[in-house]
Amino acid sequence: MTVRPLARPAAATAPHEIHARLAEVTRTYGAVGGRGGVHALGPVDIALRRGEFYSVIGPSGCGKSTLLDVLSGLSRPSAGAITFEGRPVDGAVPDGVGVVFQEDASFPWMTVRDNIGFGLRENGVDAAEIGRRVDAALALMGLRDFAAAHPPQLSGGMRQRVCIARTLVMQPRLILLDEPFGALDAQTRLIMGDELLRVWRETGATVMLITHALDEAAMLSDRIGVMSARPGRILAEIETGWPRERDSRIAADPGFGAVTSRLWGLLREESLRAIGAQAPAGADHA
Numbered sequence: 001m002t003v004r005p006l007a008r009p010a011a012a013t014a015p016h017e018i019h020a021r022l023a024e025v026t027r028t029y030g031a032v033g034g035r036g037g038v039h040a041l042g043p044v045d046i047a048l049r050r051g052e053f054y055s056v057i058g059p060s061g062c063g064k065s066t067l068l069d070v071l072s073g074l075s076r077p078s079a080g081a082i083t084f085e086g087r088p089v090d091g092a093v094p095d096g097v098g099v100v101f102q103e104d105a106s107f108p109w110m111t112v113r114d115n116i117g118f119g120l121r122e123n124g125v126d127a128a129e130i131g132r133r134v135d136a137a138l139a140l141m142g143l144r145d146f147a148a149a150h151p152p153q154l155s156g157g158m159r160q161r162v163c164i165a166r167t168l169v170m171q172p173r174l175i176l177l178d179e180p181f182g183a184l185d186a187q188t189r190l191i192m193g194d195e196l197l198r199v200w201r202e203t204g205a206t207v208m209l210i211t212h213a214l215d216e217a218a219m220l221s222d223r224i225g226v227m228s229a230r231p232g233r234i235l236a237e238i239e240t241g242w243p244r245e246r247d248s249r250i251a252a253d254p255g256f257g258a259v260t261s262r263l264w265g266l267l268r269e270e271s272l273r274a275i276g277a278q279a280p281a282g283a284d285h286a
């Protein structure tokens, strides 16, 4: 395990192809005339390497979702520059970027098959190609036997698989996930984490995962960006050094404890700061 502070010169990542980059990115909500508002994020610098699995952890309310929103193009940064495959990301989700959210975004009135093919139909892809891609996504996400079911007939984990499949059929080269397993029980989270690792390996996509779970970040990632309390900055980037062929059983690796303790060592102070900042005035005298 190595800790790479962001202050290192860019040459340190030279052997890696940079797939997406945030440079000096900040986001302030509700500022009027350059004053006031909530400074939610930054400045943040992240250089995502093509094909890596990168997770972001940080204290509650530090700006993790904001980071993902600006990187995806769903919202604009207040300052700084974002690029994907060398082109600026500016106010729209670029082709090649797929986003998965925590909340179940499946359409209950459509079958699983129609849910997964939705984006392709909207984009005017021809029926044969839709059929081919949906079949592949159903197989990849273990949903083949449920193609004709409707989401209300499925468990929470399976509904989230439908949402991931719906993103995968668009063949994203960068997959951004915001707490995708947050609503699931602990065992289902582990299984979904393994499925995500398999999808990552089989598609060769770059993945950025936002999570509040240290062990999830430690298990799944090649690198973990640790954020400060709001306004979130990247305090450190930790390389786990795991092999590409891995699953949740990596938690039994002798090095796993060192990764999680390093993460908690960085996060503990920040989490206390985040809670302190949210406590009502005078609460510590109560």
Ligand SMILES: Nc1ncnc2c1ncn2[C@@H]1O[C@H](COP(=O)(O)OP(=O)(O)OP(=O)(O)O)[C@@H](O)[C@H]1O
Pocket (backbone or CB within 6 Å): 029, 030, 038, 039, 040, 058, 059, 060, 061, 062, 063, 064, 065, 066, 067, 212, 230
């Ligand atoms: N649309 C908005 N308008 C005003 N403030 C916002 C908006 N969205 C987020 N914020 C504020 O920005 C800060 C960062 O929010 P964000 O949701 O990005 O953090 P987070 O780390 O994802 O939070 P959590 O840990 O709860 O998931 C918070 O203080 C939040 O209240």
